[in-house]
Amino acid sequence: MLLVLFIIAHMAGNLHVFEGRESMNDYAHGLRTFGAPLLPHESLLWVMRIGLIAAAAAHIASSVVLTRRAVEARPVRYVSRKPAKGESRHAAATMRWGALVVLLFVVWHLLDLTFRTVNPVKDLPDAYGAVVEGFAPERWPVTVFYLIAVLALGFHLRHGVWSAVQTIAGPNNKWRKRTQVIALAVAVIVTAGFAIVPLAVTFGLVS
Amino acid sequence: MKLKLRIWRQPNPEAKGKMVSYVLDDVSEDASFLEMLDVLNEQLIADGEDPVAFDHDCREGICGACSLVIDGQPHGPQAATTTCQLHMRKFRDGDIIDIEPWRAGAFPVVKDLVVDRTAFDRIIAAGGYISAPTGTAPDAHAAPIPKQDADAAFSAAACIGCGACVAACPNGSGMLFMAAKVTHLGLMPQCQPERATRVLGMVAEHDAAGFGGCTNTGECASACPKEIGLDVIGRLNRDFRKAAARAA
Incomplete structure (x- = not known):
């Protein structure tokens, strides 16, 4: 829940890039100075960082438990396999491999746009510049990796959102179908919202 | 041919x-x-x-x-x-x-192709029954049950315990089997006193038997010869959440 809300907020925040350098950098600055002067510098960010790290750790730990149980529950594999027939089957099939892609991406993404270790723009307050330089056409492999990761995230959400509701709330048939529609909508909006920024930079719409 | x-x-x-x-x-x-x-x-x-x-x-x-x-x-x-x-x-x-x-x-x-499915029997023994003495078949309408509940219970009771759900599940989970039993019993008035202990006991035995966890892939329902759907898993999850909260 926390992770999904963060992803949606992060996606929406990214769209500031279309309002120009000043708006994007003001937004980034605003995140750091949120609540100032009442609250210390970056207090909102630290609360979010701690919360997100805890949520991600719990998320990964439970997925490791589930995966280990799944491996142990089928010690001998089938010789012949059939295509999946379940609900949101393509997304369900990519939950584990897609998650690894997303995890590797998060590491890269932090090094690229948060710490700027691998980004040409080292000036931290210039978030806009980092995005524009980071997704410049000559850095196309970065953009491709970004798009693959965002697509993997979309698939993860497509199955994960309704699956979480199914496990925690236990809906009836009608509500399960509704949560599946919501999950698809969240997945499509998040994927499109994240993908549009690097694409716009690469194709010169934002510079 | x-x-x-x-x-x-x-x-x-x-x-x-x-x-x-x-x-x-x-x-x-x-x-x-x-x-x-x-x-x-x-x-x-x-x-x-x-x-x-x-x-x-x-x-x-x-x-x-x-x-x-x-x-x-x-x-x-x-x-x-x-x-x-x-x-x-x-x-x-x-x-x-x-x-x-x-x-x-x-x-x-x-x-060869014969497997030992007594793990399912152990799940049933852990709660998939009622202990109230019900005597012989009651008169029709002696215990009023809403039509939709009776229909839903009957659909779930169509489970023949074959284990196709486990065989189809990428996680090797017995969730659909267990949920069919929880649903079919949970909708009947005679089965209410044991509703909480049933779901907790069956889930504990299911996990102890070495079945995998449910990740809602829906492969079970598509393989089920009796067309039992994912709604029963939703119902098990609901019952489990309430029972676990009460037990805690």
Whole structure:
């Protein structure tokens, strides 16, 4: 829940890039100075960082438990396999491999746009510049990796959102179908919202 | 029709099994899948070979004994059909058909295609029953039950306990079986006193038996010969959440 809300907020925040350098950098600055002067510098960010790290750790730990149980529950594999027939089957099939892609991406993404270790723009307050330089056409492999990761995230959400509701709330048939529609909508909006920024930079719409 | 069968052969639980190929000429397309295996076994016996062991009983689609994974699908390619009710007209002349047992750590292979499904019995013993003495069949309408509840309970009670859900599940989970029992009992007034202990006991036994966890892939429901749907899993999750909260 926390992770999904963060992803949606992060996606929406990214769209500031279309309002120009000043708006994007003001937004980034605003995140750091949120609540100032009442609250210390970056207090909102630290609360979010701690919360997100805890949520991600719990998320990964439970997925490791589930995966280990799944491996142990089928010690001998089938010789012949059939295509999946379940609900949101393509997304369900990519939950584990897609998650690894997303995890590797998060590491890269932090090094690229948060710490700027691998980004040409080292000036931290210039978030806009980092995005524009980071997704410049000559850095196309970065953009491709970004798009693959965002697509993997979309698939993860497509199955994960309704699956979480199914496990925690236990809906009836009608509500399960509704949560599946919501999950698809969240997945499509998040994927499109994240993908549009690097694409716009690469194709010169934002510079 | 002429078929090439590739069948899992494993002489005993400890042995390492393998797929063995057989060619069967002149199979009637009106034969059921099990009758086709009977023909193969007659041929094997005539040749002095060990016949293929497979589970079967009523051959009417209601006992839940038959348990073959055919071309990677529990009970074969036809939806809402047990292996015994599958007919050879679903296949074509010259087809290569793979036949494997249910694959689950909790369902160890006994021989060839026969697996031991007593893990399901242990799940039932952990709560899938009522202990209220109900006597003989009550008069109709003696215990009023809303039509939709009766229908939902009846649909869930259609579960024959074959284990196709476990065989189909990528996680090897027995969730659909367990949820069908929780749903069919949970909707009946006689079953309310044990509703919380039932779901907690059954889930604990399910996990202890070595079944995997449910990740809502829905493969179980698509493989179920009795078309039991994911709504029963939703109901189990709801019951479990409430029971666990009360127990905590």
